[in-house]
Amino acid sequence: MTRVAAIDCGTNSIRLLVADAHPETGELTDLNRRMTIVRLGQGVDRTGRLAPEALERTFAACREYAAVIKEHGAERLRFVATSASRDAENRDEFVRGVLDILGVEPEVITGDQEAAFSFTGATKELTGRDDLARPYLVVDIGGGSTEFVVGDDRVRAARSVDVGCVRMTERHLVVDGAVTDPPTEEQIAAMRADIEAALDLAEQSVPLHEARTLVGLAGSVTTVSAIAQDLPEYDSARIHHSRVSRDRVRVITERLLRSTHAERAAVPCMHPGRVDVIGAGALVLLSIMDRIGAEEVVVSEHDILDGIAWSVA
Numbered sequence: 001m002t003r004v005a006a007i008d009c010g011t012n013s014i015r016l017l018v019a020d021a022h023p024e025t026g027e028l029t030d031l032n033r034r035m036t037i038v039r040l041g042q043g044v045d046r047t048g049r050l051a052p053e054a055l056e057r058t059f060a061a062c063r064e065y066a067a068v069i070k071e072h073g074a075e076r077l078r079f080v081a082t083s084a085s086r087d088a089e090n091r092d093e094f095v096r097g098v099l100d101i102l103g104v105e106p107e108v109i110t111g112d113q114e115a116a117f118s119f120t121g122a123t124k125e126l127t128g129r130d131d132l133a134r135p136y137l138v139v140d141i142g143g144g145s146t147e148f149v150v151g152d153d154r155v156r157a158a159r160s161v162d163v164g165c166v167r168m169t170e171r172h173l174v175v176d177g178a179v180t181d182p183p184t185e186e187q188i189a190a191m192r193a194d195i196e197a198a199l200d201l202a203e204q205s206v207p208l209h210e211a212r213t214l215v216g217l218a219g220s221v222t223t224v225s226a227i228a229q230d231l232p233e234y235d236s237a238r239i240h241h242s243r244v245s246r247d248r249v250r251v252i253t254e255r256l257l258r259s260t261h262a263e264r265a266a267v268p269c270m271h272p273g274r275v276d277v278i279g280a281g282a283l284v285l286l287s288i289m290d291r292i293g294a295e296e297v298v299v300s301e302h303d304i305l306d307g308i309a310w311s312v313a
Contacts, residue, residue, distance in 0.1 A: 111160025
């Protein structure tokens with residue numbers, strides 16, 4: 001058994017997992033799993049730089065996580081940074097800040113590495129299940145990018161494309177510094193066209209249509225599942241390995257895209273940091289399901305963060 005810590009810093013959120021890894025059984029025993037919305041990718045698509053206030057929010061979360069890691073006595077730590085910090089001109093400032101606080105350099109990984117971690121985290125515990133046909137298509141819908149991975153026992157093909165809930169919201173739904181509330185049909189059509197173009201790119205290197213089971217990861221997907229179940233609050237245990245039909249995803253997506261900020265914020269299971277970006281994230285999921293003809297998505301709470309933890313162990 002090895003006690004490890006993993007941090008996944010994405011475009012919208014930063015997450016920590018401290019766990020005991022049991023390589024013989026393939027199990028991770030969670031000791032502390034938490035998420036903070038920091039919106040590190042605020043404005044990156046437009047400016048090419050990480051905003052000072054976004055960096056400070058992220059560093060504040062890192063200080064909190066450093067205390068948790070010390071409290072649990074994790075032997076090893078790996079910090080992985082994804083889309084926003086890949087794209088930013090001033091990412092060296094981000095790297096220095098994390099190193100000062102946590103004592104490790106954030107690894108700004110490639111899209112292919114991100115995809116491999118996501119696949120491992122999502123599928124390691126599915127081994128041996130006879131109710132889920134293989135190969136799997138794992139889709140990790142993040143803030144700045146979406147990863148597509150097809151595989152069975154291992155990754156066969158992967159591709160990262162630049163569509164995510166934050167990037168699509170900022171590119172298409174923000175006017176004069178504010179999110180359109182609700183978006184116009186023209187804005188939704190432009191967002192949908194961007195997503196379809198990204199799916200075309202993904203299909204150039206990933207055989208999406210060969211997949212027999214669609215596995216969906218990250219906050220947009222888990223929030224859609226929570227809404228589909230009418231949960232009175234966000235409940236990871238009920239969300240993990242839930243299944244949501246394409247028809248239900250379509251109804252929820254259309255409702256989110258037609259709703260106002262206040263209506264979305266009133267959804268009991270909605271994290272405040274997802275209120276403005278959940279419509280775009282749901283549309284990415286729906287577009288993927290339409291493209292490959294998936295009748296349902298299997299929702300996983302285990303994702304890139306778990307894959308990072310296994311890589312440390």
